[in-house]
Amino acid sequence: MMSPTPHTARPRHLLDFQEWTPERLTALLDNADTMLQVLDRPVKKVPALQGQTICTAFFENSTRTRTSFELAARRMSADVFTFAAGSSSVSKGESLRDTVEVLTQYKVDAYVVRHHASGAAHLVARYTGKPVINAGDGRRAHPTQALLDAYTIRQEYGSLEGKKVTIIGDVRHSRVARSNAELLPKLGAQVTLCGPATLLPADLAALPGVTVTSDPREAVRGAHAVMALRLQQERMSGGYLSSLQEYADTYQVNEKLMGEAESGAIVLHPGPMNRDLEISTEAADGPRSRILRQVENGQAIRMSVLYHLLVGRE
Amino acid sequence: MMSPTPHTARPRHLLDFQEWTPERLTALLDNADTMLQVLDRPVKKVPALQGQTICTAFFENSTRTRTSFELAARRMSADVFTFAAGSSSVSKGESLRDTVEVLTQYKVDAYVVRHHASGAAHLVARYTGKPVINAGDGRRAHPTQALLDAYTIRQEYGSLEGKKVTIIGDVRHSRVARSNAELLPKLGAQVTLCGPATLLPADLAALPGVTVTSDPREAVRGAHAVMALRLQQERMSGGYLSSLQEYADTYQVNEKLMGEAESGAIVLHPGPMNRDLEISTEAADGPRSRILRQVENGQAIRMSVLYHLLVGRE
Amino acid sequence: MMSPTPHTARPRHLLDFQEWTPERLTALLDNADTMLQVLDRPVKKVPALQGQTICTAFFENSTRTRTSFELAARRMSADVFTFAAGSSSVSKGESLRDTVEVLTQYKVDAYVVRHHASGAAHLVARYTGKPVINAGDGRRAHPTQALLDAYTIRQEYGSLEGKKVTIIGDVRHSRVARSNAELLPKLGAQVTLCGPATLLPADLAALPGVTVTSDPREAVRGAHAVMALRLQQERMSGGYLSSLQEYADTYQVNEKLMGEAESGAIVLHPGPMNRDLEISTEAADGPRSRILRQVENGQAIRMSVLYHLLVGRE
Numbered sequence: 001m002m003s004p005t006p007h008t009a010r011p012r013h014l015l016d017f018q019e020w021t022p023e024r025l026t027a028l029l030d031n032a033d034t035m036l037q038v039l040d041r042p043v044k045k046v047p048a049l050q051g052q053t054i055c056t057a058f059f060e061n062s063t064r065t066r067t068s069f070e071l072a073a074r075r076m077s078a079d080v081f082t083f084a085a086g087s088s089s090v091s092k093g094e095s096l097r098d099t100v101e102v103l104t105q106y107k108v109d110a111y112v113v114r115h116h117a118s119g120a121a122h123l124v125a126r127y128t129g130k131p132v133i134n135a136g137d138g139r140r141a142h143p144t145q146a147l148l149d150a151y152t153i154r155q156e157y158g159s160l161e162g163k164k165v166t167i168i169g170d171v172r173h174s175r176v177a178r179s180n181a182e183l184l185p186k187l188g189a190q191v192t193l194c195g196p197a198t199l200l201p202a203d204l205a206a207l208p209g210v211t212v213t214s215d216p217r218e219a220v221r222g223a224h225a226v227m228a229l230r231l232q233q234e235r236m237s238g239g240y241l242s243s244l245q246e247y248a249d250t251y252q253v254n255e256k257l258m259g260e261a262e263s264g265a266i267v268l269h270p271g272p273m274n275r276d277l278e279i280s281t282e283a284a285d286g287p288r289s290r291i292l293r294q295v296e297n298g299q300a301i302r303m304s305v306l307y308h309l310l311v312g313r314e
Numbered sequence: 315m316m317s318p319t320p321h322t323a324r325p326r327h328l329l330d331f332q333e334w335t336p337e338r339l340t341a342l343l344d345n346a347d348t349m350l351q352v353l354d355r356p357v358k359k360v361p362a363l364q365g366q367t368i369c370t371a372f373f374e375n376s377t378r379t380r381t382s383f384e385l386a387a388r389r390m391s392a393d394v395f396t397f398a399a400g401s402s403s404v405s406k407g408e409s410l411r412d413t414v415e416v417l418t419q420y421k422v423d424a425y426v427v428r429h430h431a432s433g434a435a436h437l438v439a440r441y442t443g444k445p446v447i448n449a450g451d452g453r454r455a456h457p458t459q460a461l462l463d464a465y466t467i468r469q470e471y472g473s474l475e476g477k478k479v480t481i482i483g484d485v486r487h488s489r490v491a492r493s494n495a496e497l498l499p500k501l502g503a504q505v506t507l508c509g510p511a512t513l514l515p516a517d518l519a520a521l522p523g524v525t526v527t528s529d530p531r532e533a534v535r536g537a538h539a540v541m542a543l544r545l546q547q548e549r550m551s552g553g554y555l556s557s558l559q560e561y562a563d564t565y566q567v568n569e570k571l572m573g574e575a576e577s578g579a580i581v582l583h584p585g586p587m588n589r590d591l592e593i594s595t596e597a598a599d600g601p602r603s604r605i606l607r608q609v610e611n612g613q614a615i616r617m618s619v620l621y622h623l624l625v626g627r628e
Numbered sequence: 629m630m631s632p633t634p635h636t637a638r639p640r641h642l643l644d645f646q647e648w649t650p651e652r653l654t655a656l657l658d659n660a661d662t663m664l665q666v667l668d669r670p671v672k673k674v675p676a677l678q679g680q681t682i683c684t685a686f687f688e689n690s691t692r693t694r695t696s697f698e699l700a701a702r703r704m705s706a707d708v709f710t711f712a713a714g715s716s717s718v719s720k721g722e723s724l725r726d727t728v729e730v731l732t733q734y735k736v737d738a739y740v741v742r743h744h745a746s747g748a749a750h751l752v753a754r755y756t757g758k759p760v761i762n763a764g765d766g767r768r769a770h771p772t773q774a775l776l777d778a779y780t781i782r783q784e785y786g787s788l789e790g791k792k793v794t795i796i797g798d799v800r801h802s803r804v805a806r807s808n809a810e811l812l813p814k815l816g817a818q819v820t821l822c823g824p825a826t827l828l829p830a831d832l833a834a835l836p837g838v839t840v841t842s843d844p845r846e847a848v849r850g851a852h853a854v855m856a857l858r859l860q861q862e863r864m865s866g867g868y869l870s871s872l873q874e875y876a877d878t879y880q881v882n883e884k885l886m887g888e889a890e891s892g893a894i895v896l897h898p899g900p901m902n903r904d905l906e907i908s909t910e911a912a913d914g915p916r917s918r919i920l921r922q923v924e925n926g927q928a929i930r931m932s933v934l935y936h937l938l939v940g941r942e
Contacts, residue, residue, distance in 0.1 A: 063398075
């Protein structure tokens with residue numbers, strides 16, 4: 001039913017975008033179109049991964065991301081099992097390596113890994129011979145989120161070429177911002193990262209195609225897409241912010257700030273939202289919002305990634 | 315394999331019984347007969363919901379009810395995923411509406427909702443276009459429990475017409491009592507609600523076919539079925555009861571109290587039981603008890619409800 | 629696809645090895661060979677248990693064992709549902725008997741039971757008419773672990789006949805040690821149990837084919853397989869050990885101690901390991917180690933046990 005682009009030298013894992021060429025990333029997004037069609041059918045299921053077992057290894061809680069991956073895998077007829085660290089040997093002090101080696105003996109065909117430590121998915125990939133998908137590691141990367149963001153923008157404009165994408169909020173602690181800053185320029189977009197100086201690491205300005213600013217109006221000016229990041233309210237205690245109200249007054253994505261953007265500009269948010277903190281309810285629910293579309297696209301993207309990594313290899 | 319009664323204007327949801335006519339309720343119970351036959355086969359599985367995804371959204375813990383629904387759905391070949399609020403965005407402060415809108419983007423085909431707030435299932439139904447089954451909302455309703463109670467009584471007597479059903483215990487806090495008081499009179503039965511005055515809201519006496527009394531012997535006199543409600547021991551601290559022993563002495567469903575009922579009267583309990591508190595072990599395990607039968611019927615009823623709401627619609 | 633040995637009077641349950649003859653145990657191990665072949669295929673799934681429902685009832689946490697059973701069951705195309713006691717009626721004070729009777733009404737086809745109380749699996753077997761597999765009950769038994777240990781040793785030597793198997797560590801609290809002491813002699817092996825006197829119950833010496841000693845060098849001398857048991861660090865508070873360091877100095881399974889064993893002797897551990905406490909990292913990861921092989925074999929053994937108890941009965 002699916003006719004994927006023929007591939008040579010496909011990356012074995014999706015840890016970040018280092019090994020992924022623009023051509024291959026484009027093929028991933030193209031395949032997601034096919035997957036969206038599957039999701040529109042009355043019977044939303046294809047036999048592509050029949051008899052394969054996917055392990056979602058979540059060392060950090062995330063119902064949304066886990067559910068999205070699990071449904072994606074099951075819609076491709078895979079068996080899925082969740083390895084939740086809370087109730088596992090990990091809480092008995094077992095090392096990540098021992099855990100992965102045990103999971104490998106269960107004959108898992110691919111791993112989806114979420115971990116609080118940056119680089120954990122890379123470690124898992126080193127310990128197992130099977131494909132690993134990074135579902136978020138520390139502040140480092142969350143590549144499927146960036147892919148669904150790119151896909152949502154491309155859906156709107158047909159291409160990312162020459163588009164300005166602005167990401168506003170706690171950039172410092174955000175793997176979403178980091179993965180987008182890595183991915184979007186590869187696909188031809190310009191990325192502007194914006195937030196209070198305390199939450200805006202200067203080193204990101206060194207990335208190709210990335211601009212950094214603390215001025216939200218300048219950041220949003222001429223943007224085709226504006227993404228508000230979730231503000232972890234725990235940040236207050238870290239001394240990063242003086243008050244939530246002050247943050248909202250300056251950096252909230254709302255109709256007023258969107259007035260600076262391109263006329264048809266869209267609003268994105270990785271969820272879950274703190275309404276009326278980093279984003280106004282008006283912007284979240286208004287005609288510019290593609291926030292629910294992002295969730296839908298997330299499933300298509302994850303199906304496409306699983307297909308790419310698992311089907312049609314020698 | 316199943317030949318359901320042809321339906322017109324079927325209710326879209328099962329939130330309570332307001333939109334359900336006696337004819338349609340009877341069709342639900344009739345279909346449960348077919349489902350019980352499926353459960354008696356060596357291979358207890360039919361393809362009715364193949365390719366459909368059911369979300370059990372449990373914002374309140376209930377292993378029993380959740381398991382019963384999940385097995386019912388899987389025996390009809392649906393994919394099931396559990397959204398457990400404890401480990402989810404809800405605990406990050408996301409609103410019920412945002413949660414439901416996200417779940418909707420996952421292309422869920424139906425929801426089974428348990429929530430501590432009365433009316434929550436109605437809200438979910440408003441936010442999603444898909445069928446919603448109320449698996450218990452606050453003190454308000456637990457319609458599949460009432461249906462399985464009705465089905466169990468009908469199995470015994472062939473019909474509910476003219477039967478007297480007595481429900482004893484903490485009526486005030488019981489969605490089971492409330493749903494039965496709504497359902498059973500629609501099917502021709504008389505309902506008597508009984509408990510200590512502090513646990514017996516007077517307004518229920520206004521319902522058609524419902525009588526309210528604090529006298530257990532009067533309540534049970536001539537009854538065809540007697541249901542003991544689970545006593546939440548937390549109630550003690552609320553000042554509703556002076557002592558558990560005093561409660562048991564007066565309101566426990568036991569052989570002595572059952573002496574007042576019809577000779578073939580049956581004993582019901584929604585489970586889990588506090589043995590020798592609201593029900594004696596003798597009554598729970600004796601020949602009158604249909605308590606385990608209720609559990610079995612619960613699965614058939616839930617299969618029937620899923621079938622009604624999901625199969626054969628335009 | 630599988631051609632099991634024809635069986636007469638097969639035991640209904642796997643609670644311990646009392647009802648299992650050496651012939652039948654050997655048949656179990658032989659069938660595991662077939663299952664290992666299934667696990668080596670690209671599509672690791674057979675239809676043997678299609679339409680059957682397995683309940684993994686875990687009243688005590690164990691991600692590893694539960695996962696191994698669940699994958700085994702799903703690879704035979706069974707439906708699996710987990711009854712986790714933590715979130716269940718059991719925490720509302722329901723008795724084990726009531727819980728099992730409810731589960732039985734769900735039309736479960738077999739139970740896998742883990743419980744902190746010795747004898748719990750036997751109780752479950754008494755309350756249900758369906759096959760029960762003991763996945764660990766208190767200190768009493770963990771028969772599938774012993775079977776996978778036996779299978780791993782047999783894989784190495786072709787047979788257990790005349791082999792010396794040494795088990796070192798907290799024998800007192802170990803259901804793994806107890807099950808191996810019951811199983812291995814039935815298959816022709818000699819078992820030596822070794823540990824500090826406080827952790828070594830003398831009564832086990834009365835078992836046929838079992839020797840007990842506190843001297844690790846004597847225990848390992850001439851052994852074909854040496855198993856280190858996990859040391860529960862909680863034991864320190866019970867006054868069983870004066871210090872972990874002292875324990876490690878004397879009883880750690882490491883290269884030096886293995887120098888006493890047969891030249892090709894293998895190292896086993898039921899996992900998860902406390903590296904460099906009861907076992908050295910060198911021994912755990914070295915060429916003698918069969919610890920990861922044990923995990924792989926565990927799945928084949930559990931598939932074989934499910935097949936034995938569920939397929940081809942009248």
